[in-house]
Amino acid sequence: MRARRLLCTAIGRIEWETFEIAEAPAPHEVVVKAACSLISAGTELAMYSGSHSGFSRPDPPQFPIDMGYALAGAVQAVGREVTEWAEGDRVVVYAPHGDWAVCDVRTTQMWRLPPDVTLEQGALAVLGGVSAVGVRQGNVTLGETVVVLGLGLVGQFAAQLSRLSGARPVFGVDLLPNRVHVAGASGICALNPDESDAEETVNDATGGQMAEVVIEATGNPGVVPQALDLAGDGGRVVLLGSPRGAAEIDLYRAVHHKGVSLIGAHARVSGHPYTTRDPWTRERNLDLVLRLFADGSLRSEGLISHRVQPDDVGEAYEMLVARPGDFLGVLIEWET
Numbered sequence: 001m002r003a004r005r006l007l008c009t010a011i012g013r014i015e016w017e018t019f020e021i022a023e024a025p026a027p028h029e030v031v032v033k034a035a036c037s038l039i040s041a042g043t044e045l046a047m048y049s050g051s052h053s054g055f056s057r058p059d060p061p062q063f064p065i066d067m068g069y070a071l072a073g074a075v076q077a078v079g080r081e082v083t084e085w086a087e088g089d090r091v092v093v094y095a096p097h098g099d100w101a102v103c104d105v106r107t108t109q110m111w112r113l114p115p116d117v118t119l120e121q122g123a124l125a126v127l128g129g130v131s132a133v134g135v136r137q138g139n140v141t142l143g144e145t146v147v148v149l150g151l152g153l154v155g156q157f158a159a160q161l162s163r164l165s166g167a168r169p170v171f172g173v174d175l176l177p178n179r180v181h182v183a184g185a186s187g188i189c190a191l192n193p194d195e196s197d198a199e200e201t202v203n204d205a206t207g208g209q210m211a212e213v214v215i216e217a218t219g220n221p222g223v224v225p226q227a228l229d230l231a232g233d234g235g236r237v238v239l240l241g242s243p244r245g246a247a248e249i250d251l252y253r254a255v256h257h258k259g260v261s262l263i264g265a266h267a268r269v270s271g272h273p274y275t276t277r278d279p280w281t282r283e284r285n286l287d288l289v290l291r292l293f294a295d296g297s298l299r300s301e302g303l304i305s306h307r308v309q310p311d312d313v314g315e316a317y318e319m320l321v322a323r324p325g326d327f328l329g330v331l332i333e334w335e336t
Helices: 043-049 119-137 153-164 177-185 198-205 221-230 251-256 282-294 310-322
Strands: 002-010 013-020 029-039 071-078 090-093 100-104 110-112 146-149 170-173 189-191 211-216 231-239 261-264 304-308 329-333
Touching: 013 310, 029 119, 029 310, 043 310, 071 100, 071 119, 090 119, 110 282, 119 153, 119 282, 119 329, 146 153, 146 221, 153 170, 153 177, 153 211, 170 177, 170 198, 177 189, 189 198, 198 221, 211 221, 221 231, 221 251, 304 310, 310 329
Parallel strands: 146 170, 146 211, 170 189, 211 231, 231 261, 304 329
Antiparallel strands: 002 013, 029 071, 029 100, 029 329, 071 090, 090 110
8 A cells, every 4th residue: 555754855845755555564563544643833844944953963954854743543454463552543643744654663652542532632732742841841830820932832732731730820922812812711811912011911910929930932032031031039931942043141130140940841851761750751741631631621722723635735834934923733634
């Protein structure tokens, strides 16, 4: 059987690669038929546009690069040595955009979807797991004030997960009205900084103490000084949005004098084995997100702004680069 998957073959260029799927999977493989996959507006677009920080290293990423890592679908066939998966299981897998995925269960991360979780939520859950890393790195606790800067998918989930961790209030800040509206519907104190001054709003809400935790989720290094200003004495500022580039910071005023902690929260920090000291691995974080979707604690309403067909993917990438503010979540629909 012939299948296809998406590759980035050069900066600004994507192509479909065709490949063959054997009639019978190898002993440790499962074959997944895709229903949908989520385009990452962070890492994926940075690779496509050439803005990824890795391109400036002595050993830059080599093309072609697989595009996508959040694919949801159903298992169609299993190898003879596979015992934990069965035909018909609904799953989300770390696999490129494609109509089919062939996964070696020994190396590919896969999660079974609970009955009450949709395939669309399964694809979204991968970014929810990324957001969970930021909330954990910020050590958000009961009653703390949290500010999330940027209400794309990662920021939306970071705000919701902060609220589920007991933070009150949780502020979400974004210039785009639709993102503010979606966050507000999930219980976040969402505001547009063109209409309400974020620093003044947080100052008034906290009696001048400002936020214990500020999560930067825009990926714009120019926002980091504002994040530091929003943090109170002893606050934690979490860089979740993969800021690519430099920022000018008054280190004494913004960090040293206030005792602020500046914390990196790249998703790779959860890529460790389970330990009793830090049991929250990437696998457990995503498991949790799926359970929160299943019991209704985590909301997905309004998070998908666009659904595209596979043949329209090239145009979608171009629009995402040219007009990122027009989009929130972009889903490639493999089954219609």
